Amino acid sequence: MAFLLFYLGLGALLTFEEAGLFFMPGDISLVAAGLHATPTPMNLFISWLVASSGMVVGSSILFHGVSSTGRMKRVLPARARRLIRRHGVWGVGLARMVPGLRNATVFAAASSRMKYPHFLVGLIPAALAWSGLLLLLGWYGGAGMLALFGTMHDSATLEILSLALLGGIGTFVVYRLWIRQPSPGSQTP
Numbered sequence: 001m002a003f004l005l006f007y008l009g010l011g012a013l014l015t016f017e018e019a020g021l022f023f024m025p026g027d028i029s030l031v032a033a034g035l036h037a038t039p040t041p042m043n044l045f046i047s048w049l050v051a052s053s054g055m056v057v058g059s060s061i062l063f064h065g066v067s068s069t070g071r072m073k074r075v076l077p078a079r080a081r082r083l084i085r086r087h088g089v090w091g092v093g094l095a096r097m098v099p100g101l102r103n104a105t106v107f108a109a110a111s112s113r114m115k116y117p118h119f120l121v122g123l124i125p126a127a128l129a130w131s132g133l134l135l136l137l138g139w140y141g142g143a144g145m146l147a148l149f150g151t152m153h154d155s156a157t158l159e160i161l162s163l164a165l166l167g168g169i170g171t172f173v174v175y176r177l178w179i180r181q182p183s184p185g186s187q188t189p
Contacts (some may be wrong), residue, residue, distance in 0.1 A: 001070040005045060006033075009049045009139060010029070010033050010047060010050050010051060010054065011050045011051070011053060011054040011113075012054070013029055013053055013054070014029070014030075014054030014055050014058060015054040015055075015057045015058040015061070016058065017029075017058060018054065018055050018057075018058025018059045018061075018102075018103070018106075019057075019058040019059075019061040019062050020058075020062050020065075030051055030131055030134035030135055030138065031134050031135075031138035031142060032138060032142070033047050033051065033135060033138060033160050034047065034134065034135035034137060034139040034140075034142055035137060035138040035139070035142025035143065036137020040102060044135060044136075044139055047135055048050065048131055048135050049131050051131040051135065052124075052127045052128045052131045052132075055123075055127040055130070055131060056120075056123060056124055056127050059096075059103075059106050059109075059123055059127070060116075060120075060123075060182065062103065062106045062107075062110075063106050063109065063116065063119055064110075064116075065110075065111045066106065066107055066110035067111075067113075067116075082112075083108070083110050084108040084112045084114060085106070085112050085114075088114070088118060088122070089118055089119075089121045089122040090122065091105075091122070092105055092109055092114075092118075092119060092121075092122025092123060092126070093121075093122040093123070093125055093126045094126075095108075096122070096123060096126035096127070096130065097126055097129065097130055102130075108120075
């Protein structure tokens with residue numbers, strides 16, 4: 001019964017995350033699911049099928065939502081749409097394997113008016129490969145990752161590096177916003 005709830009929760013979590021209903025690191029959830037599936041290889045296999053299905057269903061919901069609104073053409077750079085048009089199914093499959101581009105790929109494919117069956121041909125193998133990779137990471141190295149996290153938890157060096165990274169990102173964003181402001185004497189069309 002506990003594993004049934006685990007599988008349902010994993011499938012729902014990944015479906016909602018991929019559909020863009022909330023933003024949570026689904027990759028970390030998959031590594032944790034791999035760690036949780038350790039009692040038997042069958043649990044890992046079922047987790048892989050459930051996770052892949054959740055990714056495909058959630059991405060399909062997002063694809064149809066973006067396709068029906070057509071609003072992403074105003075927000076998404078034309079360059080991203082051109083890349084998806086040029087590389088097609090291969091572009092969808094490879095971009096879905098890059099953290100940070102996974103949902104953006106769905107937006108680009110839908111706003112470039114890619115046909116849904118073509119989108120699925122790129123999405124399904126990428127979902128199978130990505131979820132399998134992360135589940136195997138959790139299966140083989142999850143306990144080591146947790147032990148490493150436990151030793152790094154109170155590290156002053158890690159805290160300083162994190163604050164420096166946040167400060168650098170904040171400085172970059174402020175600088176970019178300041179550069180993009182028109183000068184007082186210029187006229188905007």
